[in-house]
Structures are given as structure tokens and as C-alpha cells.
Amino acid sequence: MARVDTDLPPKGGFSFDLCRRNEMLVKKGVTLPGFKKTGTTIVGLVFQDGVVLGADTRATEGPIVADKNCEKIHYMAPNIYCCGAGTAADTEAVTDMVSSQLQLHRYATGRESRVVTALTLLKSHLFSYQGHVSAALVLGGVDVTGPHLHTVYPHGSTDTLPFATMGSGSLAAMSVFESKFKEGLTRDEGISLVAEAICSGIFNDLGSGSNVDVCVITKGKTEYLRNHLLPNPRTYVSSRGYSFVNGHTEVLSTKIIPLMENVEIAEGDVMEE
Amino acid sequence: MAETLVPPKSHAIDELASERTLYPYVTGTSVIGLKYKDGVILAADLGGSYGSTLRYKSVERIKPIGKHSLLGTSGEISDFQEILKYLDELILYDNMWEDGNSLGPKEVHNYLNRMMYNRRNKFNPLWNSLVLGGVKNGQKYLGVVNMIGTHFEDNHVATGFGNHLARPILRAEWHENLSFEEAVKLVEKCLLVLLYRDRSAINKFQIQLMVKGVTCGGNITVHLVKRPIFCIYFQPYIYFT
Secondary structure (H helix, E strand, O other): OOOOOOOOOOOOOOOOOHHHHHHHHHHHOOOOOOOOOOOOOOOEEOOEEEEEEEEEEEEEOOOEEEOOOOOOOOOOEEEEEEEEEEEEHHHHHHHHHHHHHHHHHHHHHHHOOOOHHHHHHHHHHHHHHOOOOOOEEEEEEEEOOEEEEEEOOOOEEEEOOOOOOOOOOOOHHHHHHHHHHHOOOOOHHHHHHHHHHHHHHHHHHOOOOOOOEEEEEOEEHHHHHHHEOOOOOOOOOOOOOOOOOOOOOOOOOOOOOOOOOOOOOOOOOOOOO | OOOOOOOOOHHHHHHHHHHOHHHHHHOOOOEEEEEEOOEEEEEEEEEHEEEEEEEOOOOOEEEOOOEEEEEEEEEHHHHHHHHHHHHHHHHHHHHOOOOOOOOOHHHHHHHHHHHHHHHOOOOOOOOEEEEEEEEEEEEEHHHHEOOOOOEOOOOOOEEEEHHHHHHHHHHHHHHOOHHHHHHHHHHHHHHHHHHHHHHOOOOEEEEEEEEOOOEEEEEOOOOOOOOOHHHOOOOOOOOOO
């Protein structure tokens, strides 16, 4: 008698069958479709009263800028925000998913979410996908145990740091942090240092550009400063576009020919329908 | 049982393969250079890595060339020594003319560029990124050549990791007419960031200056980079007391 396998419950975990199919297709010469990456500079630092997160706003699709002003600082909880680098879809989906899990958890416990909760949810999800979910995150927030700043890598490892940078512009931003960071920064010093690090990424890395977003999280208050700095404005001379004023072009000679000299209205019948 | 005869392998391909550079062995990490008011400064650390081991800790990767130039290198150290030998011959032949003229940094840079590009075209590159800086007749010069023959001149340059970590700092903080103290401070800032974030960097540095035909400089060791242990590492963080 043949064994019937259809009644077995589906096995958990990631099924790598399609990955094997993709490898086979690449070997046969099929080019895989590109995906929108955020080629990014994201940073975070801990200051006196909490955490400051910063990000640039350029989303790239290979060599083309797909979005000039995208939002890379994602909401997780009222007191926790997360910057994302890597594949845009992955960072969006993963942060949205963990954000709703945190909300359900808040309803169940009746307490403010803790940063380590978000961290554990993110890292266990990313680890189970073995690095195929390409999301590199800077997670920061303030909860009852204090301010926290973590980095999460696509394979699921995490770091706890006083200052962190991720993305293609991370080295440019890190060079600013390594030379200028100190403990106990005030809120304004923190914001300006984060903005300086993001600008370093914007101007020295080709994958980052456009504007600077900043998010300041302190005990009881979060401020999301969208487009805090706009160092790359679009310069138009006038909003109407081009204007050609008399005198722009040198006039060499003028000749005026009237188009209609004599207009004779010929009497005639009205046209038949 | 008679063994099947295997035809001898073609020797020609093996000979060719062994004569080409395939990968570097003993390597130096980044070099940074910048122009300041009175001349040029080149700086590098004194490390020679053999893969992931720090094998040599007193490798001077910046050398004076002739009367007017300084050459700094990152990449294969043995190729650097070859380059120094060629440049030595070049300077020697120039001196033998005894015409009062000497090869300046622009000329040496051009020679290096030709040499690197020609080697690359023969698929046998000299595995180096070179920084050439110098002063001749009051004119400051600072240029880079890398192993594929790309060359350019700029006010501040870096090779290897220096491009990613030091260049952003230099772009933000370099300006014309840096004084000597400011320039050295800027170079030290870059070297420190490289020490933190480049795994093949060591805490011993060489800083060389070229000022109006006089080269000077020295090696310094940085002991115990003092970094505070950030409070955030202690959990639970004593925050709301």
C-alpha cells in the first residue's frame, strides 16, 4: 500500500528549493532580476538623554537613483525606531512585521516595549532566513532600562554599541564618529554630529545622497526630524523655468514682413450642409 | 600490470604561469598624503602583513627619491623594493649628466605611471598603489599611481582603506595654507581612525615631510590608545537614578 504523505503537517523553516533553482538558472545563463537596494548611510549614537538615529534618503537600483527622498528610519514602537540598509523591501517588511508583533505584545503585557524585545525578534527572524533576507539595521530606543543602540546584520548577529554606522557609506560616517564622538553629548551636539556623519556619507559615497533624516529618542518623547538637512537642493533660476529677456540674444538685423496685406472677403453662399 | 602512460604536461603554460604576479604576499596597508603651506606630508604605518599575520613591524613604506620627491606605497613590499631599485637607477643616470638639472616629482610620477601601466599590459603587474609627493622650485606636487596604471594628482590622496576612512575627513577639513602643526594634527587624526578600523594597521607610524628640497620626518609609536570604556557597555545601564 502506498504511503500517503499529504496529511503530514508542513515542515517549518525556510525552504531552500528555490535557491537551488536560481543557482541552476544562473549557471544556464539566465540573469536574475535586480532589486532595489538602499545603498545607504545609516548611523546611530547614544547621547546624554537618549539615542539619536540618522539616515540619508537615496534609494538606488543598480546605478540609477530610484527614490530621491525615501524614508529609511522606520517606526517600531513609540519609543523605538529602526534605520534600515540593504534591500529596501526586506528592511520595510522586517521592520513592519516586528513592529506589529511588538504592538500585540504591548497589548498582552500592558507595558512599554523594550528595545531588547525588538532586537530578539529581529535577530531570530533574520537568522532563520540564513542571510537571504538582506536587511542590515541600526535599532535604537529608550525604555525603562535606559537608552539602547544595537546593530543587526543580515545573518542575524547583533552588536551593542555607543555609536554605530551601517550601509555602503558606513566607513565615511564611521571616520567622523571615530574622530569626534565622546560620551555625554548634549542633544544639539548629538544631532549635529549625526548630521555631519550622514553628510560625510552623502558626499563621499556614491550609494548615498540627497537629504538627512534625524530621529531623536528620549525618555517619554520621540522627535522624527524628517529632512532635517537638505544639502542637495534643486537649483532652478526661476520657478517658471527658462525666461528669455530682451537682450539675451544679440539682434543683428530686423525685417518685418506682414503676413496678410489685403484681405478680400469674397461674397459667397453659405456652405451647404 | 602495465601502467598506462600519461603524456607529459605541456611545460610552456606552466612556465608562463609561474612568471606572472598572481597575488600579493607581504603587504602594506594605507598611505595618506596631503599638501600644506610649505610642502607635502606623507604618512603610513610601519606594518608589513603576511596574509592575516602581522609579520614585520618596522617596514618603512615611505622613501625619499632624488632631491625632490617622496614615494609611499601600499601593497606588495617586494614590488616596492623593485620599484626603488628602478628609481635608483633612474636618479643615478640623471645625476651622471651633471647638468644641474634634477628629476622632479612630476617627472618621477610620469616614469612610475608608464612603468605600472606597461607591466599591467603584460598581465604581470607590480602589485602596488603608489603615492608620489614632492616640492621642486617652490611648486608642490602630490599624485597617485595604482597597479593598473590609473594616475591622478590632488591636494590630498590616500590608498587602500585610507580612501574610505581618511579621504572623507580630508575632504571636510583640508584647506589651502594649512600650517605645519595643523597638517600634522590632521594626518594624526586620519592615522588614528585607520588604526581603529583597519585590521592590518599597527600603532607605529612613519610621517615624512618634503619641504623645499629638504626631506625630514620620523617614526612615532602610539602606545595604549586611550579610549574610555563607554557606560553603555555596562548593563543594566545606570540611567534613571
